[in-house]
Amino acid sequence: MNMFRRLKVTMGAALAVGLAGTLAVHADEQFFPLQSYRVGPYAAGGTGFFGGFIDYLNLINIRDGGVNGVKLTWDEGETQYEVERGVEVYERLKSHPGIAAWNPLSVGIAYAMIDRITKDRVPLITINHGRTDSTDGRVFPYVFPLLLNPYSETSGIVNYIASREGGPDKLKGKKIVVLYHGSPYGKETIPIYKLLSDKYGFSLEQIEVPHPGNEQQSQWLSIRRAKPDYVVLRGWGVMNPVALKTAQKVGFPADHIIGNVWSNSEEDVIPAGDAAKGYIAITTQASGAEYPVLQEVIKTVYGANKGNLDDKKRIGSVYHNLGIVNGILNVEAIRIAQAKFGKRTLTGDEVRWGFEHLQLDPARVEALGAKGLFHSINVTWDNHEGDGRVTFQQWDGSKWKVVSDWIAPDWAFLRPIIEKSSAAYAKEHGIRIRTSGDDPVSQ
């Protein structure tokens, strides 16, 4: 009996402390639930991206005391890039008060969350990846594939090749081979490459590399037979360095291999050694630590010993900078929403409004200390991608160097394809298509 009573008292006390903790959180905090992956096969991407994201949130907290006084908080749950772990973390963290947005950085987890976040009315950010048709904010009010969806990426790569050849009309008669990862991600752009090849008149061959892609001898032999002008590398993980090494073996020049946005990191080229020298890849955010915002992160956050990366050499790497850019976009969406709704903890719907008005022109980007890091973004209620520009970088053996201007994908050409797909989704799921930027539920 005595033990029971003691147990009760302890539990009561624990409950009280827990309640006090939850109440304290209500006081002007905006929470980011992070479904990060720091172990497993994709840890390089996970540690870099989430490291950069947390570094930027820390910078805002330390330098500015939060966004207009609202502190940014976060909690991490490890997913190992696995869908069911992502769902578990979602269920665990979703009842936390003051959630701003979810940023899973995984197509699979994002797909599993679309229904859930729509019901919970909280934004889901899939920067540089995600479901292409979620660009259509009329059907997906809470999903934001910011900066770049897979179709825009494809169009950007073709436009870059065109500019290297001296104009879109010069693409006629050229030959492009797309070497893609044998996974849903890798196959996503097959139809769009076909469309672009019909449009511009280049001949096209798309070759699959089965997952995980550590053996590519036969693929590169067929590439050698095909004698293409360019090879587009749509890889992931170990497939990328192996492709570069095998290309060197069969004598294909690295500067005619164009990597996509998941083949563009230091982790993809360093293991390939000098075979990667000259290799070119698309990116939405330049690498390097010379941008003012990164200098401030180094000074303020790493100076206070609060930096998230264990290896400081990775500051300014592609994934880290993607995390920083993701931080900027999330924080600015909150700032924009606060200007309308007040300087307090916002609801998910209010933050969604912020993302739907996330318009950062190059001048604003410069004021944020990110000039050259990324170009601009212009999200509207029906365009959730926000017309991100892309640039191309070349590996010189030790670092990435930007070799192009900011290039615009052919959005007008892509939009009808996206709308067709989102309309099919709306029909399948009985979703009413929004006709204005108003509250998606009250319409």
Next chain:
Amino acid sequence: MALLASTKTNRPTAETLWIGIGIVVAYGVVPLAGSDYLLDAVLTPFLVLALAAVGLNVLTGYAGQVSLGSAAFLAVGAYAAYNLHLRVPGLPLLVDVVLAGGIAAAIGIVFGLPSLRLRGFYLAVSTLAAQFFVQWALTKFGWFSNDNPSGVIDAPVLRIGSVSFATAAERYVFSLTIVVVLTLLTLRLLRSQSGRNFIAVRDHEIAAKVIGVPLLRTKLLAFGISSFLIGVAGVLWAFAYLRTVEPAGFNLDRSFQILFIIIIGGLASLRGSFIGAAFIVVFPLLLSRIGAAVLGRVFDSGVLEMSQHIVIGALIIVFLIAEPRGLIALWDRAWSALRPARRPAIPT
């Protein structure tokens, strides 16, 4: 021996009583008292994995055929149910689930054919072929995912007649009902002549053949039943738990996970399947929550995750050395120490 013992069909009533209490708690108390997190992220995956483990246990634990293809049959069930739902308008959900299980069973029987010639490791390797083939086919042919560009499908909302299962508690009840019904049916099957045939084939194939057990039929029946159960578990995994599916979610790791559930829980024990599933689902969550609460400020989540792998791995090794017959043997020993008179003839 097992063959003789199993002819005794009278069960102790206490066991039935406990099952009754369990069902009342599972239906009456849990959906009302449980939080969304408990229902959606813990109990539903637990039920689904337990059903898959029951399926594998029929094949491996009872009939003695080792399989590494469980995840493939999960995938077949999930994709079959999705495509049936998509392409046959107006098909009732329950019929859809049963047909999806049937398709998984048919594919299971095809991949079970080598079991007539192969045994042990060699059979395991041939079921591995199922694992790779199914995953490859689902990625290769866009038709299976309705030509969705990224190959990921969204599951439809669960609906029986005019009743829809949209909340966490409702999805839990839906899964629970299917799992309970199928487990009870499996229990009946295992206590029938077919179940005794399974055990005979497992214990001594030649002796079984000599006393007139039809090997071909028995083995293929085991593959069929097992794949049916795993296929239905796949439907639940896709429709009730994740509500989305991609082929990569059904990789070899998942097959091993289900195999570990039955090894840790206890081979040839349906209760063991549930205890093993509870261990595999709940224990890592518990460890990671405790780890995060105690050491979260000191280490980042990556380090915690690593150490959690080490702890679980070490526990499994220690555990298997100490009790190779699984958690259920520990349970039974504890139980019989409390009530020495009531001990089931064979564990089920």
